[in-house]
Amino acid sequence: MPYVNIRITREGATAEQKALLIKGATQLLVDVLGKNPATTVVVIDEVETDNWGIGGESVTTLRKRKS
Amino acid sequence: MPYVNIRITREGATAEQKALLIKGATQLLVDVLGKNPATTVVVIDEVETDNWGIGGESVTTLRKRKS
Amino acid sequence: MPYVNIRITREGATAEQKALLIKGATQLLVDVLGKNPATTVVVIDEVETDNWGIGGESVTTLRKRKS
Amino acid sequence: MPYVNIRITREGATAEQKALLIKGATQLLVDVLGKNPATTVVVIDEVETDNWGIGGESVTTLRKRKS
Amino acid sequence: MPYVNIRITREGATAEQKALLIKGATQLLVDVLGKNPATTVVVIDEVETDNWGIGGESVTTLRKRKS
Amino acid sequence: MPYVNIRITREGATAEQKALLIKGATQLLVDVLGKNPATTVVVIDEVETDNWGIGGESVTTLRKRKS
Numbered sequence: 001m002p003y004v005n006i007r008i009t010r011e012g013a014t015a016e017q018k019a020l021l022i023k024g025a026t027q028l029l030v031d032v033l034g035k036n037p038a039t040t041v042v043v044i045d046e047v048e049t050d051n052w053g054i055g056g057e058s059v060t061t062l063r064k065r066k067s
Numbered sequence: 068m069p070y071v072n073i074r075i076t077r078e079g080a081t082a083e084q085k086a087l088l089i090k091g092a093t094q095l096l097v098d099v100l101g102k103n104p105a106t107t108v109v110v111i112d113e114v115e116t117d118n119w120g121i122g123g124e125s126v127t128t129l130r131k132r133k134s
Numbered sequence: 135m136p137y138v139n140i141r142i143t144r145e146g147a148t149a150e151q152k153a154l155l156i157k158g159a160t161q162l163l164v165d166v167l168g169k170n171p172a173t174t175v176v177v178i179d180e181v182e183t184d185n186w187g188i189g190g191e192s193v194t195t196l197r198k199r200k201s
Numbered sequence: 202m203p204y205v206n207i208r209i210t211r212e213g214a215t216a217e218q219k220a221l222l223i224k225g226a227t228q229l230l231v232d233v234l235g236k237n238p239a240t241t242v243v244v245i246d247e248v249e250t251d252n253w254g255i256g257g258e259s260v261t262t263l264r265k266r267k268s
Numbered sequence: 269m270p271y272v273n274i275r276i277t278r279e280g281a282t283a284e285q286k287a288l289l290i291k292g293a294t295q296l297l298v299d300v301l302g303k304n305p306a307t308t309v310v311v312i313d314e315v316e317t318d319n320w321g322i323g324g325e326s327v328t329t330l331r332k333r334k335s
Numbered sequence: 336m337p338y339v340n341i342r343i344t345r346e347g348a349t350a351e352q353k354a355l356l357i358k359g360a361t362q363l364l365v366d367v368l369g370k371n372p373a374t375t376v377v378v379i380d381e382v383e384t385d386n387w388g389i390g391g392e393s394v395t396t397l398r399k400r401k402s
Contacts, residue, residue, distance in 0.1 A: 001322055003137055003175060003275040006297075007244060013301060015117045019128065020300045022120030025272075028292040032285050033276065039322060041137060041175060042120035043074060045112075045246075050216045053223030053243035054269055054307060060216065068188055070141040070338055070376060073163075080167060082251045082261065087166045089254030092138075095158040099151050100142065106188060108338055108376060109254035110208060112246075121135055121173060141378060149318045149328065156321030176321035177275060179313075179380075184350045187357030187377035195354065202389055204271055204309055207364075208338040214368060221367045226339075229359040233352050234343065240389060242271055242309060255336055255374060283385045287396065290388030310388035311342060313380075 001039045002029045009059050010046035018044055068106045069096045076126050077113035085111055135173045136163045143193050144180035152178055202240045203230045210260050211247035219245050269307045270297045277327050278314035286312055336374045337364045344394050345381035353379050 004025045022042045029035040049059035071092045089109045096102040116126035138159045156176045163169040183193040205226045223243045230236040250260040272293045290310045297303040317327035339360045357377045364370040384394040 001175070001277065001320065001327065003177065004293075005273040005275075007271040007273075008297075008301065008303070009269065015125070015127065017300050018117050019120075019125050021296065022125055023123050024296040024300065025293065026120065026123035028289060028296065029274075029276075032288045032292065033281060035276070038122045039173065039175075040121070040123070041135070041173075043114055043137065044118040044120075045114070046118065047244055047246070050219050051245040051247070052269065053220075053227065053245075054241070055239045056224045056227035056241070058216070058220050058223055059269065061220065068143065068186065068193065068376070070378065071159075072139040072141075074137040074139075075163075075167065075169070076135065082259070084166050085251050086254075086259050086262065088162060089259055090257050091162040091166065092159065093254065093257040095155060095162065096140075096142075099154045099158065100147060102142070105256045106374065106376075107255070107257070108336065108374075110248055110338065111252040111254075112248070113252070119135065126135065149326070152318050153321075153326050153329065156326055157324050160321065160324035172323050174322070174324070177315055178319040178321075179315070180319070181378055181380070184353050185379040185381065187354075187361065187379075188375070189373045190358050190361035190375070192350070192354050192357055194350065202309070202344065202387065202394065204311065204342040205360075206340040206342075208340075209364075209368065209370070210336065218367050222363060225363040225367065226360065229356060229363065230341075230343075233355045233359065234348060236343070240307065240309075242269070242307075244271065253336065260336065283393070283395065286385050287388075287393050290393055291391050294388065294391035306390045308389070308391070311382055312386040312388075313382070314386070 002035050004042045005045065006042065007045045007047060009049050009052050011049065013046065069102050071109045072112065073109065074112045074114060076116050076119050078116065080113065136169050138176045139179065140176065141179045141181060143183050143186050145183065147180065203236050205243045206246065207243065208246045208248060210250050210253050212250065214247065270303050272310045273313065274310065275313045275315060277317050277320050279317065281314065337370050339377045340380065341377065342380045342382060344384050344387050346384065348381065
C-alpha cells in the first residue's frame, strides 16, 4: 500500500532506467517493511531543469556554469 | 481551503472528464466537511505510463502484457 | 491505480467523515474515468492551522479575527 | 535541507521568473529559519489550466468567463 | 538532487527501518541514474490508518475485517 | 491560486516563524508572477528528523555526529 514519489530533473532517463527505479523502490518497501508489492505505487516526476532549484539557482544555470 | 491532488496515468482523460473530477472532488469536501468551495483547490496530475509503477512494474509493461 | 491526496486543516474531522472522503473520492474516479477501485489510493493529510496559510496569513490568525 | 514545491498554472512563466521564485523561496528559508541554502531544493510544477480547479471549476473555464 | 517521498501507514516502523529506507532509496538513485547522494533527499511520511484508503475503505476498517 | 508546500524538519519552528514563511511565500508569488494573494495557499509540513534523509542518512544521525 505504500506510495513512493521520485522526483528527478528531466535529463534523459530512459524507460529502462525508470523501470529499474520502479522495481527497486517497490523491492525496498518489501525488504524493509514487508509491504505487499501488489499495492505499492511508485510515481516518477521528471521536472524541467528551469523548474528545479538548489542553492538558490536553477539546475539550468548550474549546468551552464559547469560546462 | 482544502487542497486535493488527483494523480492519474496520462491515458486520454478529456477536458470534460477533468472538469467532472474538479467538480466532484470540490463537492465532496463541501458535503462531508462543510468546506468553502470558493477556496477549494483541485490539481490533476497526468503521469506518463512509463513513470507510474504498481506491483514493481510500469503501467506501460502491464498494459502490453494484457493486450 | 489513481492516487488522491486530500489536504485539510486539522480541525476535528472524525473517522467517519474521513471514511466518507475515502469512499467518495474513490467512487469519483470510478464514475468519471472507470478506474479500478481496488488499486485506488486516497491519503488524507490533516495540517495544523498554524501551518496552513491563505491570503498571506495562517488559518490560526484568520480564525481568531473572525471569532 | 528544506524542500519547497511551488505549483502554478502553466500560463507563460519565463525562465527568468522561475529563477526569481527559486532564489526568493531559498532566501526566505535562510532568513526565517537560518536554513542552509546549499541543500535547499525548490521545485516548480506548472499545471495545465484544464487540470487546475478552484471553486469547482477549471481555470480554463474561469478564464473564458472573464474574457 | 533527487527528492524521494515515501508515504506509508503509521504502524510501528522503527528508526532503524526508516534509516534503511533512506539509505536504500538514496542508493537506488545512485545506482540507476548516477545521482549525487549528497544532495539526494528522502522524506518519509507516516499516515494514520484512518487517513489512508484503498479500495474505498480506510486501512483501519480493512485491518479490523482481517483480524 | 498557487499552492506552495514547504517541507522542513521538525526542530522547533515557532508559530511566528511559520507565519513569516506563509507571508513571505505568498508575497513572492505576488511579486514575481502577479498572483492573487487571496487564493494563494501555503502549507508547511514539519517532518521528524528520523524521517528526513540526506546523503543516505537521517537528519537524526547527522545531528548526532556533529554534536
